[in-house]
Amino acid sequence: MNDLYRLICETEQYGEASVGVLMVRGDMMALQRAMIEQTIVGGIHGITEDWTQPGVRPLRHIKLAWKAAIAETRAKGIYKHPKMAEKSPQAEEKHWDMIALNDIPERTVDQHVKYIMNNLPEIKLEAPTNVLMLWILHAAREVVRLDITRRKQAIRERAWEVLTMALAGKLPARYRCFVLEVDTESPIEWLETLIRSLPPGMVEEAVVLLKSHINTIANGDFWTVATQTREMVAIESMASFTNLANWTALEAPLHIIKSRLADIQALDIERRRQILRI
Numbered sequence: 001m002n003d004l005y006r007l008i009c010e011t012e013q014y015g016e017a018s019v020g021v022l023m024v025r026g027d028m029m030a031l032q033r034a035m036i037e038q039t040i041v042g043g044i045h046g047i048t049e050d051w052t053q054p055g056v057r058p059l060r061h062i063k064l065a066w067k068a069a070i071a072e073t074r075a076k077g078i079y080k081h082p083k084m085a086e087k088s089p090q091a092e093e094k095h096w097d098m099i100a101l102n103d104i105p106e107r108t109v110d111q112h113v114k115y116i117m118n119n120l121p122e123i124k125l126e127a128p129t130n131v132l133m134l135w136i137l138h139a140a141r142e143v144v145r146l147d148i149t150r151r152k153q154a155i156r157e158r159a160w161e162v163l164t165m166a167l168a169g170k171l172p173a174r175y176r177c178f179v180l181e182v183d184t185e186s187p188i189e190w191l192e193t194l195i196r197s198l199p200p201g202m203v204e205e206a207v208v209l210l211k212s213h214i215n216t217i218a219n220g221d222f223w224t225v226a227t228q229t230r231e232m233v234a235i236e237s238m239a240s241f242t243n244l245a246n247w248t249a250l251e252a253p254l255h256i257i258k259s260r261l262a263d264i265q266a267l268d269i270e271r272r273r274q275i276l277r278i
Contacts, residue, residue, distance in 0.1 A: 003049075004032060004059060007066055008199050024065045027057045032201040100154050112159045113166050116142050125172050129202050130209035132175060133235045136195065139167060143187040144248045163187045188244050195241050203238050210235065211263075218266040229260050 008028050034053045049060040057065075119142055123135045146163065150156040164187045168179065171194075178197040184190055210232040217225055233252040241247055262272060 003063075004028060004035070007062065008032070008202075021069050024062060024069045027062050027065065029199065029201050030056050031059060031062060032199075032205070101158055104155055104158050108155060109158045109162065112155055113162055116146065116159065116163065117166055117170065120170070123170060123172060126174070127172050128209055129206040130213065132172070133203065133206040133210075133238070134231060135170075136191065137231060137234055139187075140191055140195075140244050140248050143191060144245055147188060160187065161185060164190045167191070192244050195238060195244075195247075198238070200239065203235065207232060207236055215264055215266045218264045219268050219271060222271070225264075226257065226261065230257055233257060233260060 008025075031052075034056045035047060035051075049063075050058045052058040120138045121131065121134050123131055127135070143163070146156055146160055150160045164185055167187060167190060168176075171179070175194075179190060179194050182190060182193045184193075210228070214225060214228055214232065217228075230252050233256055234247075234250065237247065237250060237252075261267070
């Protein structure tokens with residue numbers, strides 16, 4: 001799916017620039033959904049550039065159509081920057097003077113940033129979308145917490161200044177296209193831009209993979225199952241994302257979590273009864 005993700009990334013840079021761009025993006029989303037369904041049913045084996053399903057164009061045809069759409073759009077001089085959040089016209093308020101900040105040793109700053117990054121889930125080069133979304137969720141929580149506390153501790157203000165670079169350095173290369181042209185030192189702006197640029201199909205795929213994983217651990221440690229279900233609900237809510245603070249503060253209603261838990265096919269009868277009694 002890497003080639004398809006790369007193409008989807010490219011379409012984000014053109015927004016709704018032309019009918020051709022919108023049509024090809026629709027073809028890409030349809031192919032992505034078909035690939036996800038095929039992966040769940042029979043695995044990724046056998047999916048090539050010529051693979052197709054009824055009503056779905058193969059990747060080879062989509063690539064040719066995308067080249068034509070790009071040529072048409074560029075000929076008209078239309079280009080859209082990726083979905084970067086608007087910056088406030090007011091300069092960000094400074095809470096510490098430069099003397100106080102410069103007195104903090106670089107080694108101390110590096111250790112503090114490392115501590116924050118160590119609180120995030122491990123994410124590898126070929127990380128699937130469910131791992132990416134969980135990483136984004138945990139990063140968002142850490143960034144919002146840091147934004148609140150940096151007004152009280154100079155060391156956290158210094159960590160804020162370099163955290164964006166640390167996050168960008170951890171993001172796998174296959175996903176960097178979503179924030180390739182983002183120019184900001186704010187971790188909040190960087191993460192908000194990343195989230196807004198993610199195609200809806202990528203979030204849907206992540207939820208499908210999370211459900212599959214939860215199904216495999218359904219009868220293990222209940223706290224782990226419940227926690228991962230709650231995080232899956234949080235990722236589902238990315239479809240209506242507004243900003244980082246609101247998203248991280250959102251508490252999943254108990255009846256939604258119970259509903260998602262009850263949907264787990266592998267859940268044994270006794271545990272299912274316990275959930276319904278909560």
